Amino acid sequence: MLLARIEKPYFLLCLVFSQLMFVLLFYRRGASSIFQGIFGSNPAWDYSRTHDVYTNLSFFTPDPEAVRTLYCPVRSPILVGPLSITFGRTPSLKKIQLRNRYVKPGGYFSPKHCYGRYRTAVIIPHRNRESHLQTLLYYLHPLLQRQQLHYAIFVVHQAGNATFNRAKLLNIGVREALRYDTWDCLILHDVDLVPENDYNLYVCDTSRPKHMSSAMDKFQYSLPYWAYFGGVSAVTPDQFMKINGFPNTYWGWGGEDDDIADRIRLSGLSITRTPLSLGRYKMIPHDRDNGNEENLHRYNLLKNTRKTWKEDGMNSLHFTLLSREQTALYTNITVDIGEAPPAPTEDSRWKFF
Numbered sequence: 001m002l003l004a005r006i007e008k009p010y011f012l013l014c015l016v017f018s019q020l021m022f023v024l025l026f027y028r029r030g031a032s033s034i035f036q037g038i039f040g041s042n043p044a045w046d047y048s049r050t051h052d053v054y055t056n057l058s059f060f061t062p063d064p065e066a067v068r069t070l071y072c073p074v075r076s077p078i079l080v081g082p083l084s085i086t087f088g089r090t091p092s093l094k095k096i097q098l099r100n101r102y103v104k105p106g107g108y109f110s111p112k113h114c115y116g117r118y119r120t121a122v123i124i125p126h127r128n129r130e131s132h133l134q135t136l137l138y139y140l141h142p143l144l145q146r147q148q149l150h151y152a153i154f155v156v157h158q159a160g161n162a163t164f165n166r167a168k169l170l171n172i173g174v175r176e177a178l179r180y181d182t183w184d185c186l187i188l189h190d191v192d193l194v195p196e197n198d199y200n201l202y203v204c205d206t207s208r209p210k211h212m213s214s215a216m217d218k219f220q221y222s223l224p225y226w227a228y229f230g231g232v233s234a235v236t237p238d239q240f241m242k243i244n245g246f247p248n249t250y251w252g253w254g255g256e257d258d259d260i261a262d263r264i265r266l267s268g269l270s271i272t273r274t275p276l277s278l279g280r281y282k283m284i285p286h287d288r289d290n291g292n293e294e295n296l297h298r299y300n301l302l303k304n305t306r307k308t309w310k311e312d313g314m315n316s317l318h319f320t321l322l323s324r325e326q327t328a329l330y331t332n333i334t335v336d337i338g339e340a341p342p343a344p345t346e347d348s349r350w351k352f353f
């Protein structure tokens, strides 16, 4: 049958022509981009060709005649892809303000020419990292504006010298952010991680919590281990409440992100992840902070997440609110969250194994 067809000259001509087209495409775009085109995933990013993070922001110059009638498109048309990120001199708050003229007090932004389709709150736990915060704000504001989000940035500042507690600060950030507005998505963001690609959208997956910082430079742009959920993640308010928020009991460095990953699993959800080619982040170089020493309790805590997650979380969150301020570039929530319990002895640390 095939032989019979091959004998027909027009069939042979079509065959040769289609083969020629395939070779041509293969040569011009590369095999991976053809497969990505067919299967609909992202293009292969070239991180050696980067763009200024302030590209295309003139798009937001308000037109006094324009009337906002439509939702912004699902995928913003002004994204640029890989971004140039350098950690030289810390940009001053004044400079960041001047370059982000349409950001309103509290770090709010809403596109002027269309209704922001997605409403995103970015929550950043913080203490004594002013220079990192300024660097992050310098890169994050323009990226979020280009994504045409209705967004605000909330910084949760732990007052005093007690041991740092990232997960408890995140719980507070969520509770406070939800007082100000309704949000589709809560982005839980470390202060020292800067996204390298504006196609990494700061929006949630409605069915699963999303781990966004899947490829960090400090881990050679791959995951340190499969269940890793640290750095930057995105959850809807519903997902957050379903897992009873985050644990309040992890003081100091380590383990709280693993507890969060466990809660997600224990509550019947699973994790989705930004593809490694897109979830790239640069970490601002720094030494370990004072007041964020290794958490020696974490092994025991993690062993018990199954028993504790329903009692330790949003339903057991206590703190003292010291101030709420709408600064030019973010909403600053300052809190007293109390003190860590005494550290365990070396012996109890190893009981985990």
Ligand code: BGN
Pocket (backbone or CB within 6 Å): 224, 230, 253, 254, 255, 256, 257, 258, 298, 299, 302
């Ligand atoms: C892991 C930490 C995480 C941390 C990553 C990356 C623990 C728990 C041990 C049982 N987990 O080892 O919290 O984000 O390294 O640095 O220490």
